[in-house]
Amino acid sequence: MIKRLVDRLIFGGLLIATLQIPMLADHYLQYLSGFFDANTQQVDAYTANARRHGFDSAESMIDALLQEPNPIVRVDAEHKLEILRQHHMLEQAMETLSNGHLLDKALFMFNPVRLDELKRVLVHFKPGLPIDVESIAFCIVVALGLNLMLYLPLLLCRRLRKNNSRPAASPN
Template sequence: MIFKTLDKLFFGVTLVLALQVPQLADHYQQFLAGMYESSQWQIEGYQATAKKYNYASVDAMIAHHLQNEVPSVRDDAIQKQKTIIQYNELSEGLSVFQNGNIIEKLIFMLSPSGWQYIDNTLENFKFGLPITTEGILFGVLFGLFLNLLVSAPTSMIAKKQRERKQQKAIRKRPVSNSKV
């Protein structure tokens, strides 16, 4: 009886937590979009500067600045390279979030390049229920999966223990010799 109650409680908790994943993915996508737009604005500035000073590309301008004798110019070029790398990672991430399913989004969020933004996303995250069919379906299926993952081994162990107790009880019963 207690096991069944705990099993239902555990399923309820896992269901509620699993339903948060689609919500978190939506918040994460909004955060990525903001970072992407900010990075894009910076890169457009780099492109305008490269064009203004007759560089073939932003990469050519950065390569030239890396050769400069002034340390601040070299550091600025390194920062520009990092911004471009970040922009490319954000582009890949947004592509996953615009075209991928919930599993692909979750994998991206948990990847090394995606993990760096989880803390920022969680700062503004509020629990809620997804309003998409995909989100609800994911929550229910993932909740069931986690519940089965935990409860199946536990119920098997409990069943084996009951069977052992029954076997011991059968062995301990006195055999009666009744004459008819």
């Protein structure tokens, strides 16, 4: 009886933990949205400035600035180039967090490369429950899988003990 209670408590804890993943993904998306909007404004300003001065794109303007002999101009161009790279990465992140499957979102968020960013998101995260059926179903399946993975070694050990404790059949 106690084993069943412990099993149910562990499953309940796993389910509550996995139900936080969709909520965290939404929170992460909101966090990146503000950063993406500010970054997009900068990239748009670079593009407008490039066109105003006869360049086809912000990248071609930056390439020209990187060729300038003045080091301050080159440093500024490198900064602009980094903003463009960030913008490209943010576009991919927004796509994943907006339209990706929950597994893709989780892999994105829990990538060790983004650990510092995840920590900043978690500072303001409040636990909750998702309201879409797909997320709930996915979380139940994941919680059941994790629960099984936790208990599989115990079940195997119990079966091995049971098989070893049986008396060996006599050869007679």
